[in-house]
Each structure stands twice: as C-alpha cells, then as structure tokens.
Amino acid sequence: MIINVGRQLGSGGRTIAARLAERFGCRFYDRELLNLAAKESGFCEEFFERNDESKNFFKSVFHLHVPHMSDGSFYNNGLSQESLFKFQSDAIRKAAETGACVFVGRCADYVLRDRDDMINIFITANEDDRIKRIRERSGCEEAEAHKRISKGDSERASYYNYYTGKKWGHSESYDLCVNSSILGIDATVDYIAGFIERAMPAGDNTERK
Amino acid sequence: MIINVGRQLGSGGRTIAARLAERFGCRFYDRELLNLAAKESGFCEEFFERNDESKNFFKSVFHLHVPHMSDGSFYNNGLSQESLFKFQSDAIRKAAETGACVFVGRCADYVLRDRDDMINIFITANEDDRIKRIRERSGCEEAEAHKRISKGDSERASYYNYYTGKKWGHSESYDLCVNSSILGIDATVDYIAGFIERAMPAGDNTERK
Numbered sequence: 001m002i003i004n005v006g007r008q009l010g011s012g013g014r015t016i017a018a019r020l021a022e023r024f025g026c027r028f029y030d031r032e033l034l035n036l037a038a039k040e041s042g043f044c045e046e047f048f049e050r051n052d053e054s055k056n057f058f059k060s061v062f063h064l065h066v067p068h069m070s071d072g073s074f075y076n077n078g079l080s081q082e083s084l085f086k087f088q089s090d091a092i093r094k095a096a097e098t099g100a101c102v103f104v105g106r107c108a109d110y111v112l113r114d115r116d117d118m119i120n121i122f123i124t125a126n127e128d129d130r131i132k133r134i135r136e137r138s139g140c141e142e143a144e145a146h147k148r149i150s151k152g153d154s155e156r157a158s159y160y161n162y163y164t165g166k167k168w169g170h171s172e173s174y175d176l177c178v179n180s181s182i183l184g185i186d187a188t189v190d191y192i193a194g195f196i197e198r199a200m201p202a203g204d205n206t207e208r209k
Numbered sequence: 210m211i212i213n214v215g216r217q218l219g220s221g222g223r224t225i226a227a228r229l230a231e232r233f234g235c236r237f238y239d240r241e242l243l244n245l246a247a248k249e250s251g252f253c254e255e256f257f258e259r260n261d262e263s264k265n266f267f268k269s270v271f272h273l274h275v276p277h278m279s280d281g282s283f284y285n286n287g288l289s290q291e292s293l294f295k296f297q298s299d300a301i302r303k304a305a306e307t308g309a310c311v312f313v314g315r316c317a318d319y320v321l322r323d324r325d326d327m328i329n330i331f332i333t334a335n336e337d338d339r340i341k342r343i344r345e346r347s348g349c350e351e352a353e354a355h356k357r358i359s360k361g362d363s364e365r366a367s368y369y370n371y372y373t374g375k376k377w378g379h380s381e382s383y384d385l386c387v388n389s390s391i392l393g394i395d396a397t398v399d400y401i402a403g404f405i406e407r408a409m410p411a412g413d414n415t416e417r418k
Binding site for chain 1: 217328331333376378379380381383384385386387388391392396400403404407408
C-alpha cells in the first residue's frame with residue numbers, strides 16, 4: 001500500500017502523513033528522508049563525484065520546488081534538473097518496492113502512477129491556521145508568514161504541474177482532499193484513516209480503478 | 210446546517226447530495242428546485258412581466274453556466290446577468306433561512322459565505338465512470354460524453370470562478386473533496402456523512418472557523 005500526501009504549506013499535512021504512516025505501519029518518506037534514500041542507494045554517486053560542493057549543492061537541489069534553478073552552476077555539471085528528478089523518482093520507486101510507504105509531496109503520486117494500490121491525499125487548512133502554524137514553527141512575523149504561504153504554494157504548484165501534467169491542489173488530482181481546520185489534526189488523521197481502510201481492506205491488492 | 214455540494218459532470222455528485230439531504234433531514238435544492246423557489250418567491254415577477262417568452266427564457270437563463278449569454282435578447286429586457294444571479298442568490302438565502310438545506314452547485318457556498326454552520330463538499334470521479342454515467346443517462350456515444358465532460362467542467366468553472374472569486378474544483382475552495390470512484394456512491398455517502406457528523410455534532414451551532 002502506498003499513501004501519497006500533498007499539502008499546502010502550514011496545513012499540518014506532514015504531521016498527518018507521519019501519523020498515517022504510524023497507524024498503518026508504513027515507512028514514512030518526506031523530502032529529507034527521500035534525499036537520504038537517494039544518496040544511500042548510490043543513484044547519486046555520479047552526481048556527487050562531479051560536484052565539488054556536492055553536499056550543499058545536493059541539499060539545495062532537493063529543496064528546489066521550481067522547474068528552473070537560480071544556481072547556474074547546476075547546468076555546468078552536466079546534470080539537468082530532469083536527471084535530478086529522475087534520481088529522486090528512482091529513490092521513491094525503490095522505497096515503494098520495499099513495502100508499504102507514506103510519501104509526502106515529491107510528485108510520488110505521479111512517479112508511482114502505474115500502481116493500483118495507491119491512495120492520493122491532499123491537505124488544506126484555513127489561512128489563519130496556516131499562518132499560526134508557520135509562525136509557531138519559525139517564529140516569524142505575520143506578514144512574513146503570509147509571504148511564505150504565497151511563495152510556498154506557488155513553488156509547490158509549479159514543481160508539481162511541471163512534472164506531473166496534473167494540477168497541484170486541484171481535487172481531480174487526488175482521491176481525497178481534506179481541510180484539516182474543520183476537524184483538527186487528530187480527528188482528520190482518524191477520518192482519513194477511515195477512507196484508506198474502506199478503500200483498501202487488509203490483504204486486498206486487487207485493482208481499484 | 211447547510212451542506213453545499215459542487216461536482217464534476219457525471220461524478221454522481223447530485224445523487225450523493227440527495228442522499229445526504231435524506232440522511233440529515235435537509236431540504237434538497239438542485240438547479241430545477243432553486244428555479245422553482247425563485248419563481249414562487251416572487252423575486253422574478255418583474256422579470257416574467259418583462260419577457261414575452263418568459264417561461265422558456267427563464268428556463269434557459271437558469272441553465273446558464275457562463276458569465277456571458279449567447280441570447281442577445283437577454284440584455285434587451287433591462288436585466289443583467291448579475292440581476293439573475295441575485296434572484297437565484299435570494300432564493301438560496303431564503304431557502305437557507307427556513308432550515309437545514311443541501312444545495313447542489315449554484316455558488317451557494319459563496320452566497321451563504323457568512324454562515325458558520327456550513328460544510329462545502331466537492332465530488333469528483335474517474336473519467337471512465339463519468340463517461341459511463343453520462344452515457345447511461347443520455348444514451349449518447351462515448352465521444353459525445355467526452356465533449357460534454359469537457360464543456361460541462363469548463364462552464365461550471367467559468368460560472369463559479371466569475372461569481373465567487375474562488376477556484377472551482379480546487380481543494381482550497383472546499384472543506385472536503387472526494388473521488389466517488391474509490392468507494393462507490395453508497396460508501397461515499399456514508400463516508401461524507403461521517404465528516405458532517407464530526408464537523409457539526411447535533412445541536413452544535415457554535416462557530417467552527
């Protein structure tokens with residue numbers, strides 16, 4: 001079973017995804033863990049060899065959300081962003097082969113689109129809750145939190161739309177979209193778990209769609 | 210309690226909305242019933258008096274999904290589309306005042322946006338299920354069903370985006386979006402009912418947002 005969780009910045013989506021992973025005994029992969037997996041799997045050896053500032057650069061690359069990099073040096077190393085997307089996609093596929101996973105973002109729903117044991121979820125939240133969550137996390141001012149929301153959503157949408165050909169955050173790209181402000185984080189986790197249990201009864205790996 | 214249900218053409222959203230109304234003892238308003246309510250309430254008397262072909266014209270107007278009418282005669286009667294939107298909005302508000310309601314489409318979520326006892330839901334479905342449903346309903350060919358989906362979604366989006374300033378079908382415009390193909394119509398009704406029950410415990414009319 002694969003659960004993919006897309007989310008608005010500050011929606012609590014990452015927390016919800018982690019709780020779902022715990023609930024269903026799935027491995028949990030967010031951006032950082034996928035980077036590590038990609039690195040450990042050896043997919044990026046070539047990349048690391050070619051790059052003097054590999055560690056920082058690698059880090060910066062996987063924090064990228066937009067199709068075009070501001071760092072010109074990137075293109076001088078003979079690796080396109082498409083290659084990097086491929087590295088990460090390989091890490092996602094490899095992780096998915098090892099068993100049940102929850103992926104947060106990273107277009108995993110697109111990378112694994114041929115699988116029929118997958119649930120795609122998107123988490124939103126009311127703007128005031130998003131602002132509050134971002135401020136608690138980073139200690140920034142309200143105006144700065146608004147800026148981060150606007151920039152974060154825009155970057156996630158660009159990245160997702162570019163690679164998947166689907167629309168980030170649009171209901172038709174997902175099986176279930178929930179505003180976490182309505183029930184709160186705990187009850188939203190329970191509610192989504194109910195969907196997954198109904199959609200994928202234990203041991204049922206027959207085609208759903 | 211107010212439940213608003215937006216839906217892709219052929220998603221089963223209207224059926225789901227009707228079942229939710231039955232389940233929660235709400236009055237059910239789709240386009241036809243809202244037209245009737247608008248007419249009966251007397252809001253449109255002026256409109257009917259001004260128009261020779263009032264009945265057919267009235268019908269055509271409320272089937273409109275796009276901001277601009279192809280029927281030029283419309284503008285010659287001294288009533289703008291904004292007035293018509295207002296007639297319909299008044300009917301929605303009046304219906305909502307009488308008690309618990311389920312509204313299908315018609316931007317009711319926007320019209321009633323100041324209420325705090327409202328749940329906004331959007332229903333999608335896999336394309337093959339939508340095609341099948343449209344063909345069963347109208348007996349049309351597959352190519353024609355594809356055309357209707359494309360046209361229907363586009364018109365609904367234009368209408369909704371124009372009047373509400375929100376994005377039709379985008380998760381951030383709703384509290385809950387569900388793909389009815391995953392669980393099927395019956396289980397989707399049950400699942401959505403669970404959300405409504407958790408979000409609005411009986412008798413709880415306190416502010417949610």
